[in-house]
Each structure stands twice: as structure tokens, then as C-alpha cells.
Amino acid sequence: MRILAGCLVLFLACCGGQGPAGQFGDPAGDAAAAESDANASYESIWKEQKLIRNAEIDIEVGDLGAGVQAVEEIASRHGGIIADSQQTRRSDESLYASIRVRVPASAFEPTVADLRKVGRVSSEGVTAEDVTKAYYDLETRLAVKQETAKRLRELLANRTGTLADVIAAEAELSRVTSEIELMQGEKRFYDHRIATSTIQVSLTEPGGFWSSLVLPIRYGSGSLAAVLGQSASALVFLLAVLLPWAAVGSCVWLIWRAVARRRQRPPAA
Structure with a gap:
């Protein structure tokens, strides 16, 4: 200065x-x-003090659609927005949603408190960057x-x-x-990040009774098929190796048998 x-x-x-x-x-x-x-x-x-506060929270819900709607209502109630929302079905038949919520920094703690009520919280993390x-x-x-x-x-x-x-x-x-x-551009960037908090919400709806019953059978059947396929491949390889020797062995055995019969035949009178 x-x-x-x-x-x-x-x-x-x-x-x-x-x-x-x-x-x-x-x-x-x-x-x-x-x-x-x-x-x-x-x-x-x-x-x-200037802080940039963000959070990540993983929640297990009974109904994914209702959970997503609850998160949207909480964000709106606290003056925030849904910046991004995606839903997928996982390989274990569970439903998953990833939602990025942005709220005013003054509403950060009340928003996180309300999100905890959406379902069973499996993990949660809060960060505060001091700038x-x-x-x-x-x-x-x-x-x-x-x-x-x-x-x-x-x-x-x-x-x-x-x-x-x-x-x-x-x-x-x-x-x-x-x-x-x-x-001034850098200051505006800081002001925006300080004034707005980002909360990454992950919602999971576990698979139902039938999926928990059928999936092990499905994956077990797949494993059994793989084992059978490998066994069949090994058998084909074994046959390919042994068949030529089996043919040679059969010829030798036939010749030996014919010679043995001649020797056992009684002499003519």
C-alpha cells in the first residue's frame, strides 16, 4: 500500500x-x-468475518418422488433455488436423486435442519471456508x-x-x-459465494422386497452361467487335446487284440 x-x-x-x-x-x-x-x-x-459455507447430506427416503418434492419445497420456503436435479435407477434397483440447492447464507442452518427431516440421514458434512x-x-x-x-x-x-x-x-x-x-469482478465473485450457500442433497430409495429377493437369484444365476460356460470351454479344450491320442490308442489296441487272437487260435489238425 x-x-x-x-x-x-x-x-x-x-x-x-x-x-x-x-x-x-x-x-x-x-x-x-x-x-x-x-x-x-x-x-x-x-x-x-467472511465465510463461504456449503454442505453435503445423504438421506434415505421411502418414496423418492415425495422426497424430491420435499427438498424443492424446503428450498423455496427459505428463498433458495434448485440449481440442478438428476434421478437415476441403480443396478440394485434402488432409486437415486442428486439435487443441488442454493439458498441465502442467512438461511443455511434452517435449510439444513429442515432437510434432515426429509428422511433418515446416512451422512452429512458441512464446510466453512474463511476468506x-x-x-x-x-x-x-x-x-x-x-x-x-x-x-x-x-x-x-x-x-x-x-x-x-x-x-x-x-x-x-x-x-x-x-x-x-x-x-471489481473478483469482489463480485466473492460477494456471491459469501451471500449464497450450496447444499448438495443425495436421496436414495432402497429397492423393495421383491428386488431384494430376485436380485440375488439374478446375480447368482449369472455367476452359475459363467461357471458353466468356463467348464464347457475347458471340456472342449480337453477333448481337442485327447481325441488324437484316443484315436492312436484305439488303433494300437485293435492291432494288439488281433495279434492276441491269432496266438490263441489252435493249430489246424
């Missing part, structure tokens, strides 16, 4: 040196006053830049310096204005 004020002092002093004395007043005094005002503002704004220092640092830097831009506009309004001084002041004002716009 002091470095910025010092640069402003040098800039204004250089510009003032090109014209008659007293035309720009007391640049050093003006810059010191700007720095003093910024310091006073910096000390006074550290009054409120106090980053927020007020940004606010202070923005105030200093705005004061710098104000003094530059005053300098350009007088136009008592040389043409080079005016061109330099316009270029500096353009650069400072761009930085101010970026900082």
Missing part, C-alpha cells in the same frame, strides 16, 4: 514539475492523504486503485502539463482502470 502511494507521489510530482508552481496544489500532500484514507478504511472494514483476509485485502487494494484513478482524472482534467505528461497520464489511467475492473 505504501509503495503504491509512493509511486503516486513521484508520478504527480513529476507531472507537476513541468508546469508553473502551484498548478497541481501539493501532490505529496494529496498522496499522503490518499494513503491515510486507505489505512483508515483498512482498519475500519475488518469488522465482519476474510483475502476479501479485505482485495477491498483495500481496490480502494487504493480507485483513489489513484481519481487523482489521474483530476490531473487530466486540468491538462496543464506537457503533451508527453498527458499521454503518460492517460496510459496510466487506462492501466489502473483495467486493474480496477478485474478487482
Whole structure:
């Protein structure tokens, strides 16, 4: 902050040196006053903690449709909106819904408390990101830049310096204005995140009695079919390997049997 004020002092002093004395007043005094005002503002704004609060909650419900409707009503009642909602059927036949709720930060705790009543809470997590220092640092830097831009506009309004001084002041004002716009955008982003909390709600409706009875049979049948298929493949491979040897063995056995019969045949009279 002091470095910025010092640069402003040098800039204004250089510009003032090109014209008659007293035309720009007391640049050093003006810059010191700007720095003093910024310091006073910096000390006074550290009054409120800036938190970004979000939550995730998993709830088991008996009726998914009724649960989704209850979440929508809770969000509306607390001045919030449904930012995103998706429903799916899982492989275990359970129904699942993912709902992203956005509510004003002031309604964060009452909203979470009402959501707990929708069904049986299986898990819950709350996060609070402290952006106090980053927020007020940004606010202070923005105030200093705005004061710098104000003094530059005053300098350009007088136009008592040389043409080079005016061109330099316009270029500096353009650069400072761009930085101010970026900082204002960043501040708006912080303001929105601080003022609005996001609650990610997951609803699950477990599968009914018949699904709990049929699914094990289905998956068990699938496993049995896989085992039978593997056994059949192994049998085919075994037959492919043994059949040639079986054929050779059969020929050898037939030849041996024929020779044995000849030897057992009695001699002719």
C-alpha cells in the first residue's frame, strides 16, 4: 500500500514539475492523504468475518418422488433455488436423486435442519471456508486503485502539463482502470459465494422386497452361467487335446487284440 502511494507521489510530482508552481496544489500532500484514507478504511472494514459455507447430506427416503418434492419445497420456503436435479435407477434397483440447492447464507442452518427431516440421514458434512483476509485485502487494494484513478482524472482534467505528461497520464489511467475492473469482478465473485450457500442433497430409495429377493437369484444365476460356460470351454479344450491320442490308442489296441487272437487260435489238425 505504501509503495503504491509512493509511486503516486513521484508520478504527480513529476507531472507537476513541468508546469508553473502551484498548478497541481501539493501532490505529496494529496498522496499522503490518499494513503491515510486507505489505512483508515483498512482498519475500519475488518469488522465482519467472511465465510463461504456449503454442505453435503445423504438421506434415505421411502418414496423418492415425495422426497424430491420435499427438498424443492424446503428450498423455496427459505428463498433458495434448485440449481440442478438428476434421478437415476441403480443396478440394485434402488432409486437415486442428486439435487443441488442454493439458498441465502442467512438461511443455511434452517435449510439444513429442515432437510434432515426429509428422511433418515446416512451422512452429512458441512464446510466453512474463511476468506476474510483475502476479501479485505482485495477491498483495500481496490480502494487504493480507485483513489489513484481519481487523482489521474483530476490531473487530466486540468491538462496543464506537457503533451508527453498527458499521454503518460492517460496510459496510466487506462492501466489502473483495467486493474480496477478485474478487482471489481473478483469482489463480485466473492460477494456471491459469501451471500449464497450450496447444499448438495443425495436421496436414495432402497429397492423393495421383491428386488431384494430376485436380485440375488439374478446375480447368482449369472455367476452359475459363467461357471458353466468356463467348464464347457475347458471340456472342449480337453477333448481337442485327447481325441488324437484316443484315436492312436484305439488303433494300437485293435492291432494288439488281433495279434492276441491269432496266438490263441489252435493249430489246424
